[in-house]
Amino acid sequence: MSVILIAEDEEAMLEIFAQVVEDLGHRALRASNGEEALVLARTEPPDLVVSDHMMPRRTGVELLRTLRADSRLKEVPFLLLSAARPTGLEEADAFLSKPVDLDTFEQAVQNVLRVRAAPEEPPRQEPMLAGARADRSNGTVREEMLNWVAHEIKTPLSSARLNAQLLLRKQGERSSGDERKCTEIILRQLDRMNTLVTSILDAARLSEGKLALRLEPGNFTAFLLEVVQDWSELQPQVDFLLKGAEQRVELSFDAERVRYILNNLISNAVKYGGETRRVEVSLSLSPGLAVVQVRDWGVGIAAAELPNVFDRFHRAEVAGGQGHGLGLYIAGALARLHGGTLGVQSTLGEGSTFSLRLPLSSSRRGL
Template sequence: MSLVLIAEDEEALLEVFSEVVEELGHRVVRAHNGEEALLLARTETPDLVVSDHMMPRRTGMQLLHAMRAEAALSDVPFLLLSAARPQGREAAQTFLAKPVDLSTFEQAVSSALQNHAAAHPESAPSAREAASTPGLASEEMLNWVAHELKTPLSSARLNAQLLLRKVHKRGVDDERRSAEAILRQLDRMNGLVTSILDASRLADGKLELKRVPTALTPFLEEIIQEWRELQPDVDFTLHAGEPVEPQLLDADRLRQVLHNLLSNAVKYRGDSHRVDVDVTLNPGLVLIHVRDWGVGIPASALPHIFDRFQRADEDRGRGHGLGLFIAAALAKLHGGSLSARSTLGEGSTFTLRLPRRN
C-alpha cells in the first residue's frame, strides 16, 4: 500500500480524488492548501503527491519547487492538476488538465506509483524572475477564470463518471442514459470554456506551439480512424498522394484543427454520409482538404466564418462560433493558413495550408 498526498483547496474535488485513490488500494493524506501539504510531506514522506496548482498559501508549482529543494522530498513523484497551464509545469512528472478524466487520472496515479523506484527526476529549475510584461495581469486573470470555471466542472464530471460506473454495475438502462447525458453536457461545457480560453490566449499572443517532426500520413490515418469509430454511419476517406517527409508540427494543436474541421463536416453533411480528406503538395506547401457533400455555406457568410463568435447558420445549439476562429489562428501560428469554399446544396471544402519542410 502506497501513501498518496493529495493537495486540493476545493473540498468536493479533494473528496472525489481521495475516494478514487483509496479505491485503487492506497492510503491517502489530504491537504487543503500548499503549506499544509508541505508540512504533511515533511512529517511522512509520500510515495506520490497529487496537487492542484491554484491553491492558497502555496500554489502547486510553489509546492513542487519547495519539495525539490529538500533532499528528503526531492525524488517524490509529483502529479500536477490545473485548469490553466502554469509555466514550468514540465518539472512535474505528470501534468493533467482539468477537468480530469477518471480513467486518465487512475492511470496516471498507478503509473507514477509503479515507476517510483526507477524515477530519477531532474533538479527543479531555479525560481524564475518575476514577469514584467504588460500582459501579465490579463494572463493571471485568465488563469483564475479557468480555475474558477473548470474546478466545479472537474468535480461534477468525476462524480458523474463514478455514478455511471456504479449504474453500469446495476444494469439500469434509464439511469445509465441519464448519467451519459450529464457527461455529454459537462463535456460540452468544458469544450466551451476551453475554446474561450484558447481564443483569448491566441488573441493575446500567449499560446506557443511545441513542434516536433511528425509523419503526416500516419498522423492523419490515426485521426480518420478515430472518426470512423466515433461516427460509423459516415464514410471517411483519406486520399494521400506522394509520400510527405516528416513535418515540424505541434501534433496536439494540429489535431485540434482537424477535429474541428471534421466535426463541422459531420454536422453539416445533410443527407450525405461522405467526408473526404485529401493531401496534396504545392511548392513549399502541404495542403490538407476536408470536404463534405452537405448543405453548404451561404456566400454572404463565407467571408466571416473565421471571425470570433461568427457562425454560418442560425442554429445556435450546434456550436459556439469559436472553433473556426481557433483553427485559423492555429494554422497561422504554424506559418500556414485556413480557407474555405462552398456552394449551397453541394457542400464545403476547407483547406489547411502548412509550410513544407524539405
C-alpha cells in the first residue's frame, strides 16, 4: 500500500480522487490547497503526489517546484492535473487534462507508482509557440483568463463525469438497462459539453497565437492506422477503408492535435455520409509532403459555401444546424501550425474529400 497525497481545492473532486485511490488499495492524504499539501508532504513524505494546478496558496506547478527543491521530497513522483496546459507541466512525471477519465486516472496513478524507481526519461521537447508573440503583458493576462475559464468550467465537468463513471461502474449487472442507458446518456452529453468548451478555448488561443504544439518524430502510418481502427470500433455500422498504409511515413507532429484534425474530418464524413455508410481514408506522398485524404459519398457541400468552410462559426446549410462551427476552423489552423494545409473538394449530392497535407521529416525529404 502506497501513501498518495492529493491536492485539490474543489471538495467534490478531492473526495472522488481520494475514493478512487483508496479503491486501488492505497492510503489517501487530502489537501485543499498548495500550502496544506506542502505541510502534509513534509510531515509524512508520500509515495506519490496528485495535484491540481490552479489552487489557492500555491499552484500545482509551484508545489511541484518546492518539493523538487527539498532534498527529502525531490524524488517523489508528481502527477499534475489541469484544465489548461500550464507553463511547467513538463516538469511533472505525468500530466492529465481535465476532465479526467476514470480509467485513465487509475492507470496514470498505477503507472507513475510502477516506474518510480525507473531511470529518468530524456527531457521533453519544449513547446513551440504558434504564431507571432503577442505583447507580453496583454498576452499573459489573456492566457491567465483562458486558464481561469478552463478551470472554472472543466473542474465541475470533470467532477460530474467521474461521478457518472463511478455510478455506471457500480450499476454493473444489477441495474436495469434503462438506468444504465440514462447514465450513458449523461456521460455522452458531458463529453459534448467538454468538446465545446475545449473548442472555444482552442479557438481563442489560436486567434491570440498562443496555442502550443508538442512536435515529436514518429511513425505516422502506424498513428493513422490506430485512428482509423478506433473509428472502426466506435462505428461498426460504417465501412472504413484505409489505403496506402503499406508504406512507412515518418513525420514530426503533435499527435494530440493531428488526432483532433483527423477525428473532425472522419466524424464529418460519418455524420454527412448519407446512406452509403462508407468512409475512405488514404495516405500518399507528394514532394515534401504526406497527404491524408478523407472521402465520403454523402450530401456534399454547395460550391458557394466551399470558400467559407474553414471560417469560425460557419455551418453549412446542409448540416441542418448541427455542430458549433469551430471544428474545421480549428483543424485548418492546426494544419497550418504544422506547416501544412487543409483543403476540400466537394460536389453537392456526391460527397466530399478533405485533404490534409503535412511536411515530411527532413530525412525523408532528401530521399
